[in-house]
Every structure is written in C-alpha cells, then in structure tokens.
Amino acid sequence: xxxxxxxxxxxxxxxxxxxxxxxxxxxxxxxxxxxxxxxxxxxxxxxxxxxxxxxxxxxxxxxxxxxxxxxxxxxxxxxxxxxxxxxxxxxxxxxxxxxxxxxxxxxxxxxxxxxxxxxxxxxxxxxxxxxxxx
Amino acid sequence: xxxxxxxxxxxxxxxxxxxxxxxxxxxxxxxxxxxxxxxxxxxxxxxxxxxxxxxxxxxxxxxxxxxxxxxxxxxxxxxxxxxxxxxxxxxxxxxxxxxxxxxxxxxxxxxxxxxxxxxxxxxxxxxxxxxxxxxxxxxxxxxxxxxxxxxxxxxxxxxxxxxxxxxxxxxxxxxxxxxxxxxxxxxxxxxxxxxxxxxxxxxxxxxxxxxx
Numbered sequence: 001x002x003x004x005x006x007x008x009x010x011x012x013x014x015x016x017x018x019x020x021x022x023x024x025x026x027x028x029x030x031x032x033x034x035x036x037x038x039x040x041x042x043x044x045x046x047x048x049x050x051x052x053x054x055x056x057x058x059x060x061x062x063x064x065x066x067x068x069x070x071x072x073x074x075x076x077x078x079x080x081x082x083x084x085x086x087x088x089x090x091x092x093x094x095x096x097x098x099x100x101x102x103x104x105x106x107x108x109x110x111x112x113x114x115x116x117x118x119x120x121x122x123x124x125x126x127x128x129x130x131x132x133x134x
Numbered sequence: 135x136x137x138x139x140x141x142x143x144x145x146x147x148x149x150x151x152x153x154x155x156x157x158x159x160x161x162x163x164x165x166x167x168x169x170x171x172x173x174x175x176x177x178x179x180x181x182x183x184x185x186x187x188x189x190x191x192x193x194x195x196x197x198x199x200x201x202x203x204x205x206x207x208x209x210x211x212x213x214x215x216x217x218x219x220x221x222x223x224x225x226x227x228x229x230x231x232x233x234x235x236x237x238x239x240x241x242x243x244x245x246x247x248x249x250x251x252x253x254x255x256x257x258x259x260x261x262x263x264x265x266x267x268x269x270x271x272x273x274x275x276x277x278x279x280x281x282x283x284x285x286x287x288x289x290x291x292x293x294x295x296x297x298x299x300x301x302x303x304x305x306x307x308x309x310x311x312x313x314x315x316x317x318x319x320x321x322x323x324x325x326x327x328x329x330x331x332x333x334x335x336x337x338x339x340x341x342x343x344x345x346x
Contacts, residue, residue: 038309
C-alpha cells in the first residue's frame with residue numbers, strides 16, 4: 001500500500017518527466033495545486049530548519065563514505081551499488097567520484113531501509129549502519 | 135476574468151521566486167537533494183498511517199451506530215449522554231419504507247413493526263458499509279428487494295461519542311495551511327519537503343532531483 005501511494009505521489013509532480021521527454025509534457029509551475037503563499041511559508045520553514053537541523057549543519061567530514069559502509073556490513077562495492085540504485089541515492093555505478101562520496105544520515109537511512117526491504121543482506125549485518133542513519 | 139488572470143500570473147511569479155530560491159539552496163547544499171527525495175516515501179508512510187486512523191475511526195463510528203440501532207425504542211440511555219454526533223452511511227431501502235426511515239432518523243418513529251423493519255434494513259446496510267470499509271476492493275453489497283422498487287438512502291444515526299473518541303486527525307494530503315499546521319512539527323516538515331520537491335523541478339527539463 002505504501003508503494004502504491006508513493007507511486008501516486010511521485011506521479012503527481014514528476015511522473016510526466018519520466019513518461020515524456022519533450023518540453024511540452026513537463027509539469028509546469030502553473031499546474032501545481034500548491035498555492036504560492038503556502039509555498040513561501042514552506043520555504044521559510046525549510047530555511048529555518050536548515051539553519052538549525054543537526055543533520056544539515058553537522059560536519060560532513062564525519063559522514064560515512066563507501067568504504068565505511070562496505071566495511072561495516074562486510075559487503076562488496078557491487079552490493080552497495082545495487083542498494084544505492086534501488087534506494088535512488090545516485091546511480092549504481094561505482095566510479096572514483098562515487099567511491100569518495102559521503103552519505104548524509106537521511107541517505108544512509110534510505111539505503112538501510114531499501115537493503116532491508118530488498119533483503120539484500122540480513123538485518124544483523126546492517127545493524128552497524130544505524131549509527132550513521134541517526 | 136481579468137482579475138483571475140492577474141491573480142494567476144502573480145501566483146506563478148511568486149512560485150517562480152520560491153523555485154529560484156529553492157534551486158539555489160539545493161545547489162549549495164547537496165544533502166538537501168537526498169532529503170527532498172526521501173520526503174516522497176516519508177509522506178507516503180504518513181498518508182498510509184492517516185488512512186488507517188480514519189478507517190479505525192469510521193469503524194468505531196459504525197459500532198456506535200449499531201449500538202444505537204440495537205437499542206430498544208423506549209430506551210434513552212444512549213442518546214441522552216455525551217457529545218452527540220451524526221453517523222452517516224449509504225443504504226438502499228424499499229420505496230414503501232422511506233417515510234418510516236425518515237421518521238426513524240428524526241426520532242419520530244415509535245415502537246412497532248415499521249420500526250423493526252427500518253432497523254433491520256439499516257443494520258444490513260451498516261454491515262454492508264463495514265464490509266466495504268474492511269476490504270475496499272470488494273464490490274459493494276446491494277440488496278435487491280423482490281417485487282418492490284427500492285431507492286438509495288443516506289442513513290443518519292445520532293450517537294453519543296465516548297470521551298476517548300479521537301478528534302478527526304489532520305490530513306497530510308491537505309493543501310490548506312490551517313489544516314497542515316495541525317500536524318505535529320515533524321510531519322509538517324515532511325509535507326513541506328514533499329511539496330517543495332515538487333516545486334523545485336516543475337517546468338524544468340533538467341531536474342535536480344533524481345527521477346523516480
């Protein structure tokens with residue numbers, strides 16, 4: 001049920017882009033149901049949150065890299081690449097730039113959930129990731 | 135008409151301004167992309183939980199209505215205490231029963247065979263409504279009354295709400311700020327991130343967020 005709702009939500013704003021490549025079919029700002037006043041309020045809320053949230057203001061140098069995550073769960077680059085791909089955190093390839101990428105806690109959380117949902121590995125092997133997902 | 139066009143143009147200009155500020159934020163803060171992307175699934179979870187709580191509330195309402203329907207006509211026990219509330223559900227009754235059903239709903243139908251028939255029909259409709267709530271994919275149950283024409287009706291049963299009956303929860307799908315502000319702060323944040331994610335790439339052939 002969650003998945004079907006998610007698909008509906010994704011379609012609502014961005015589905016047109018996936019189904020059609022032409023410019024005419026891209027959803028326009030004017031097509032959004034969201035009122036401009038509300039969007040402004042939401043943006044203000046986001047800006048306030050960004051200024052205070054520990055995730056976004058934390059030191060990015062402490063976030064885990066590919067090596068950290070692979071070592072922690074004893075998995076290969078390829079397994080992590082597969083998880084990244086289905087969790088939609090970047091593409092599945094592991095080039096130099098991807099290997100050096102640091103993952104934010106929400107990204108790790110997303111990968112963790114996807115890994116469990118996809119049953120790529122046992123829960124026990126991913127327990128180590130939870131410290132990064134907080 | 136001109137006023138409407140001007141308002142629409144103003145609204146689009148404001149949204150474009152929000153979008154520009156948002157795109158700058160996302161470009162400056164790479165973390166934000168992951169957060170905005172994750173908001174879609176987070177909101178899906180919120181909506182699922184919301185629908186479950188609405189379902190539980192509706193089923194509880196039907197239980198209360200059933201209790202009232204099964205209460206003898208001369209009892210005032212259930213109608214006299216607590217905060218009153220109308221429970222409505224759809225039904226189908228024989229045409230000859232409609233006046234009695236209307237009298238029953240306004241509390242003017244005394245004990246007797248007519249009342250028994252009305253209550254029996256209402257309970258069947260209530261059970262059918264409950265079944266369709268429990269499994270929405272099942273085709274709605276419709277009773278056919280032999281040899282008599284029947285009509286759709288909305289049953290309205292007055293019940294007393296118990297003190298622990300939950301207030302209507304705020305809907306995370308709402309687009310009115312007053313309704314969204316009723317959400318807990320964390321949930322409001324998720325809704326905010328979801329909508330801003332939609333604003334971010336609207337009208338752009340080069341989206342900043344990964345495509346689903």
